[in-house]
Amino acid sequence: MMPGGLVLRDVHRPPAPPFWPPAPGWWLVVAVLVVATAIFLFVRRRRARRRAAAIALFDASLRAATTPTQQLGGASELLRRAARRVRDDADRLDGDAWLAFLDTPRTPFVDGPGRLLLDGPFRPSIDATEADDAMHLARERFIELMQARR
Incomplete structure (x- = not known):
C-alpha cells in the first residue's frame, strides 16, 4: 500500500476481439468469393447446355x-x-x-479424314468406316463452331 491509502493496480489489456462477427473486410471477401463462384458455375452450366444443344442438333439432323x-x-x-x-x-x-x-490441330480436314467432306456427298458410294471418321471430325468441329463467339 502506498502512503495515503491509494491502491494502484497493474495496466489491464483490452480483451481480444471476438471471432464472430467478422470484420467488414471479411464479409467483403466472402461476398466476392460467392459471386465469383456463382459466375463460374453459371458460365460452366451455360457452356454445357450449349454443347448439349449443338450435339442434339447435329445428331438429329443426321438421323x-x-x-x-x-x-x-x-x-x-x-x-x-x-x-x-x-x-x-x-x-x-x-x-x-x-x-x-475447318482445320484445327484436333480436327484434321486438309490432310485427314475430313477431306471426304469435299467430294463425299457427290460420290455414289462411300466406305462406311471412312464416312464415320469424317462424321466424327465434322461433329467435333460443328460443336466448336457453335460454341464460338464473335
Missing part, C-alpha cells in the same frame, strides 16, 4: 440420312451454317480453302 453419302451432305451443310458464326463469308469458301478453315 434422317440413311446413307453415308447423305450423312456427309448433311454434315457439310451444318458445318457451313455454323461457320457463319465465326466468319461471314465462310459458307462461300470451297475446296482447300474450306478445309483449311
